[in-house]
Amino acid sequence: MEQSQSNPAYEVVQVCLLAGKIMLENGGETYRVEDTMTRIADAFGLPNAHSFVTPTGIIFSVEGPGQTTRLVRISERSTDLRKVTDVNAVSRRISSGEMSPAEAYRELQEIEAAQPRYPVGVKIAAAAIASACFLIMFGGSWHDFIPALLTGGAGLAFLLYFHRLVPIKFFAEFLSSLLIGTLAFLMLRLGLGQDLDKIIIGSVMPLVPGLLITNAVRDLMAGHFVSGLSKGAEAFLTAFAIGAGIAFVFAFFAGEGGL
Amino acid sequence: MLIEQLITSFIATAAFAILFNVPKGTLLQGGFVGMLGWALYLAFLEVAVDPVVATLLASCFVAVISQVFAKIYKTPVIVFSVSGIIPLVPGGLAYDAMRNAVQNHYDLAVPLAAKAFMMSGAIAIGLVFSEVINHLIRRFRRG
Numbered sequence: 042m043e044q045s046q047s048n049p050a051y052e053v054v055q056v057c058l059l060a061g062k063i064m065l066e067n068g069g070e071t072y073r074v075e076d077t078m079t080r081i082a083d084a085f086g087l088p089n090a091h092s093f094v095t096p097t098g099i100i101f102s103v104e105g106p107g108q109t110t111r112l113v114r115i116s117e118r119s120t121d122l123r124k125v126t127d128v129n130a131v132s133r134r135i136s137s138g139e140m141s142p143a144e145a146y147r148e149l150q151e152i153e154a155a156q157p158r159y160p161v162g163v164k165i166a167a168a169a170i171a172s173a174c175f176l177i178m179f180g181g182s183w184h185d186f187i188p189a190l191l192t193g194g195a196g197l198a199f200l201l202y203f204h205r206l207v208p209i210k211f212f213a214e215f216l217s218s219l220l221i222g223t224l225a226f227l228m229l230r231l232g233l234g235q236d237l238d239k240i241i242i243g244s245v246m247p248l249v250p251g252l253l254i255t256n257a258v259r260d261l262m263a264g265h266f267v268s269g270l271s272k273g274a275e276a277f278l279t280a281f282a283i284g285a286g287i288a289f290v291f292a293f294f295a296g297e298g299g300l
Numbered sequence: 301m302l303i304e305q306l307i308t309s310f311i312a313t314a315a316f317a318i319l320f321n322v323p324k325g326t327l328l329q330g331g332f333v334g335m336l337g338w339a340l341y342l343a344f345l346e347v348a349v350d351p352v353v354a355t356l357l358a359s360c361f362v363a364v365i366s367q368v369f370a371k372i373y374k375t376p377v378i379v380f381s382v383s384g385i386i387p388l389v390p391g392g393l394a395y396d397a398m399r400n401a402v403q404n405h406y407d408l409a410v411p412l413a414a415k416a417f418m419m420s421g422a423i424a425i426g427l428v429f430s431e432v433i434n435h436l437i438r439r440f441r442r443g
Contacts, residue, residue: 068320070378121321122382126375133374157321167318174312178305178338179392197319238399242392247319251389251420252382258424280394287395288402 050107052142053085056135059149061092061099062113063128068120068252071260071268074099077132081145084136095268096275120252127152161201168247169194176243181236185243188225188234193244196221200248211282214248218286221245226294241287250279302342309338309387317383326379329369333384337362341388355388355419359426362388367434381427390419 057078064074075092078101082090089104096118102110131148134140140148159167172193173186181189199220203213221244228234253276261269313334317327337358344354366380397412 068378068382069376073376073378120319120382122376122379123321123323126323126379129376130374158324159318159321164319167315171312171315171319174308174315175387175391177308178312178387238395242395245395246386246391247316249389249391249394251386251391252320254389254420255385255424255427258421259427262424262428284394284398284402288398291399291402 049085049142050087050103050105051109052146053082053087054101054103054109054111056085056142056145056149057081057090057092058099058101058111058113059146059153060128060132061094061101062115063149063153064125065094065096065099065115066118067124068118068122069125069128070256071096071265072263077128081132081135084138085142094265096271121157123158124152124155127155161198164201165194165198168197171247172196172243174243175246176239179239179242181239181243185234185236185240188228189240189243192221192224192228192240193247195224196244197247211278214279214282215286218245218248218283219289220286222287222290226290245283245287248279248283250276253279302339305342306335306339310335313338313383313386316386317379320382322379322383323375326369326373326375329373330380330383333362333365333369333380334387336365337384338387352415352418352422355390356422356426356429359385359388359423360430361426363427363430364433367430385423385427388419388423390416393419 060081061074061078064077065071069077071094074094078092078094078099079090082088082103087103087105091102091104093100097115099113099115100110101113102108128149131140131145131152135145169190173190176185176189177183196217200213200217203216204210207213207216222241225234225237225240225244228240229237234240253272257269257272257276259269260266260272310331314327314331316334317330322330340361341354341358344357345351349357362384363377363381366377366384369380370377393412393416397409397416400406400409400412
């Protein structure tokens, strides 16, 4: 008897946690994750839900009959905004009362299992084009367009490859910025490019943690100190890895009389 | 020159949106937001506004447009704002700071780093500021 009473709440908590997990793993903002989770709980008739969201884990608790508290650990984070959008759409439909918890759970599982929308080749091409365009935006000349295109694309390709090889994200970032720097130097040596700094800046842009930095400051201002600080630390480490990779190249080539 | 900047910023932001896996239907809008933000930033620099202030105003503008688009297309704001602010991120400055630090020119590196930090702070404040405005408007409408 008691089991059947607590079951509905349990199911709703499952839905909330899965929704929160997908959003957080794919680049959703902390406050939005909290908001979505409490909103879903509210729509399913659990008005006293509390959530504590940090980039590395979610604690969700429900008061009242069948009260529970559960925790989900988040270890992998990337940016897949389509999944965030899809979860958002599901949460909208739940709010308007169109879905049962079981249906919502099934749909969320499908979203979680979905493959990224764009194939790797398209992403590499996008990174290449973005790098070349950033070169122009930062005042580079069209002579350096092709070198930036090549190093930028190669940089992301390396990053994706290394990331699969080495589970430590920062090491993969370090290695790919190392390769970007080396490639840019080689291009210059071969007489393909003119302005080394501009080529490197453009090519590194797809790796730069711009989104993380702004999200970190934003979380801090919203009073989410734990997630603000941890996102800040992640952004700092990423920036440091990129900087160290480039610095390594400079130290090596400058010593060899390359500059 | 201006057209060149507009086209490249549009393409760069749309390409960035692909890296962030945004839904296909919102790629062009994301590029458009980024282009407008970058154009506004350049326009402010042209009339000799401080880069930090220009970043603040441009990112606030990007956030406002993103919110409008988010309403129209019924998607989270982040889909548009994320790629829209990318051109404003001081990647070049941070790079210069780092490069100077590596070459032991700490005297040059520190002010550059401080400026890069100020600019990323300005982006965040711009985003929050537009959210506050949005909140106030909603409050006001509700009475």
